[in-house]
Amino acid sequence: MKRIAVFASGTGSNFEAIHDSILKGNLDAEIVLLVVDQPKAAVIEKAKRRQVETLVLSPKEFPSKKDYETAILQRLQELKVEEIVLAGYMRLITDVLLTPYQNHIVNIHPSLLPDFKGKDAIGQAVAAGAKKMGVSIHYVDSGMDTGTIISQESFDVEKGMTLEEIEHRIHAIEHVLYSNTLKKLWEGTK
8 A cells, every 4th residue: 555645735626536536445545644835725624524634834934945845855754655646736846855756756737748837727728729638647857747747638629618617627537537547557557
């Protein structure tokens, strides 16, 4: 069983989907820590209800990004975390975490990378008139959404689809694809 930490900044729908997959026995892992960088993020309450330990650290309270990530690393090491899963975590990761967890940090992104990196990827794709949209899961490196792609799933954007419909479709893909990809990775079949 993998000991994992999930990093999130917002609502936590992917955190919930991964936790649900574990509870159903589909993913052989335990979320031993949720790391949150936004003290008012909705994911915190979801983790409490699910009895998942939460580490809430505001980067502004640290003298540097290195100090912030060092505090996270200390807790990860104390809990013997093996894998880090970014689920809507809106910060670039530095060598403080990348070095000890090389090829053990995975991210999900709501676009077909390498297109539409960074924030508001769905909005970027809509503005560009993308005919295909989807979700990418990739290893994390020092760049913004530049790590090696592990898996992707796409759909055709139908004429007249609203932003809300597109977002709903993307979230539905995310909630299945992430757990399935993690399962294959950790079982060595991906």
